[in-house]
Structures are given as structure tokens and as C-alpha cells.
Amino acid sequence: MVCAVCHGKAPMLYRSFWLAAALAAGVTASQAPEYAQQYRQRLGGALEELRAVIADFDRDARENGLSRDEALASYDRSDEQFLNARGGSIRETLTRLERLETQSAAFAEQPSLAWPLIVARDPDPRLSEGALRDFRPAVPVTSDGFVYAGAGGLLIAFLLSLLHRISRPLRGKPMFGSRRAAIAHRRR
Known part of the structure; x- marks a missing residue:
């Protein structure tokens, strides 16, 4: 009798766990649009500074009669380690600027629902750290937040169900179908 009582409560316990996990995943996923918005705001500030x-x-190079490439080449030719390093940091800045401009264009071209995916595809470490550090979770009241909440809840529910x-065979149950069906099949 004890086993029947425990067995009867197990499905309810599983359902409660699934519901709690799905709700937690939904609430967590619902924060993605707001995080992407804060990341995008930081992106705008970073672009202004890098530009x-x-x-x-470029102005300093022009004032000295050099193009950007010629100025960078002069850093490379220098015997001074500091100037070589400075040339490398300018190249890194140019590369980062190009990458962030591409990301900014993707934000402009895509609907806000896609913004978290843009961030996830190629996040800038400095922008991500800053956005995460200042991020304050909020109740999602936008359609994007509700879509991400639903998707997160459904995804975790699917994964838990899977x-x-x-794990059914590990618990002595057939993988598909009920135990009664398996017993009935064996009796035939």
C-alpha cells in the first residue's frame, strides 16, 4: 500500500518539478530582450568612442602627410617597442570598430525579437561584461519578452520530458508506452 501511495504521488511530483523548471526557464529567457536592449545602448556609446x-x-596621420595605412606602417618600421605596440592597439581598435559596426547594422536591420540572437551570435566581451554588470532583471511587458518567456519554458519542458x-529504462519501465501495455504484450 505504501508503494501505491508513493507511486501515485510520483507523477504529480514530476509535473510540479517540470512546471517549476519551465517557469524558471521562462522567467530567465524573458530577460533576453532587455539585456539585448542594454547591450545595444552600450554598443552605440562604444561606436562613438571608437570612431x-x-x-x-586619421587626423594626426593627415597632418603629417600620411594615409592611415602609411601611419600604421610607420609604427611597424619603428625600432621602438612602444610604437610597435601602439600600432598593434590601433589595428585592434580598427578591427573592433568594424565588428561593432557590423553588429550595429544587424540591430538596425532586424526586428527587436531577433536582438538577443544578434548578441548571442558574436558578443563583444567588454560590452557584454558592462551590460551584465549593470543589468537589472525586470518583469517582461513587451511582446518580445513574452515570446522569449514562452520559448524558454517550452524548451526546458521539452528537454525535461525527453x-x-x-531515463525510463533505468527505472525499470519501457521507454515508450505504459508498463501495462508492455506486460499485456508479453502475455500474448
Whole structure:
């Protein structure tokens, strides 16, 4: 009788666990659009600063009768380690600027629902750290937040259901169908 009581409560316990996990995943996933928005705001500020740095570099090069490439080459030719390192940091800045401009264009071209995916595809470490550090979770009241909440909840519910089904043989149950069906099949 004890086993029947425990067995009767197990499905309810599984369902409660699944519901709690799905809700937690939904709430977590619902934060993705807000995080992407904060990342995008930081992206705009970073682009302004990087463009200013490169504009200053280009202006200094022009004032000395050099193109950008010629100025960078002069850093490479220098015997000074500091100037070599400075040339490398300017190249890194140019590469980062190009990457962030591409990301900014993707934000502009895509609907807000796709913004978390843009961030996830190629996050800038500095922007991600800053956005995460200042991020404050909020209740999603946008359609994007609700879509991500639903998707997160459904995804975790699916994964838990799959895990439950895969673990059935370990618990002495057939992988598909009920135990009664398996017993009935054996009796035939």
C-alpha cells in the first residue's frame, strides 16, 4: 500500500518539478530582450568612442602627410617597442570598430525579437561584461519578452520530458508506452 501511495504521488511530483523548471526557464529567457536592449545602448556609446579615437588617428596621420595605412606602417618600421605596440592597439581598435559596426547594422536591420540572437551570435566581451554588470532583471511587458518567456519554458519542458523518457529504462519501465501495455504484450 505504501508503494501505491508513493507511486501515485510520483507523477504529480514530476509535473510540479517540470512546471517549476519551465517557469524558471521562462522567467530567465524573458530577460533576453532587455539585456539585448542594454547591450545595444552600450554598443552605440562604444561606436562613438571608437570612431573618435580613429578620427583622431586619421587626423594626426593627415597632418603629417600620411594615409592611415602609411601611419600604421610607420609604427611597424619603428625600432621602438612602444610604437610597435601602439600600432598593434590601433589595428585592434580598427578591427573592433568594424565588428561593432557590423553588429550595429544587424540591430538596425532586424526586428527587436531577433536582438538577443544578434548578441548571442558574436558578443563583444567588454560590452557584454558592462551590460551584465549593470543589468537589472525586470518583469517582461513587451511582446518580445513574452515570446522569449514562452520559448524558454517550452524548451526546458521539452528537454525535461525527453530526459524523463530516456531515463525510463533505468527505472525499470519501457521507454515508450505504459508498463501495462508492455506486460499485456508479453502475455500474448
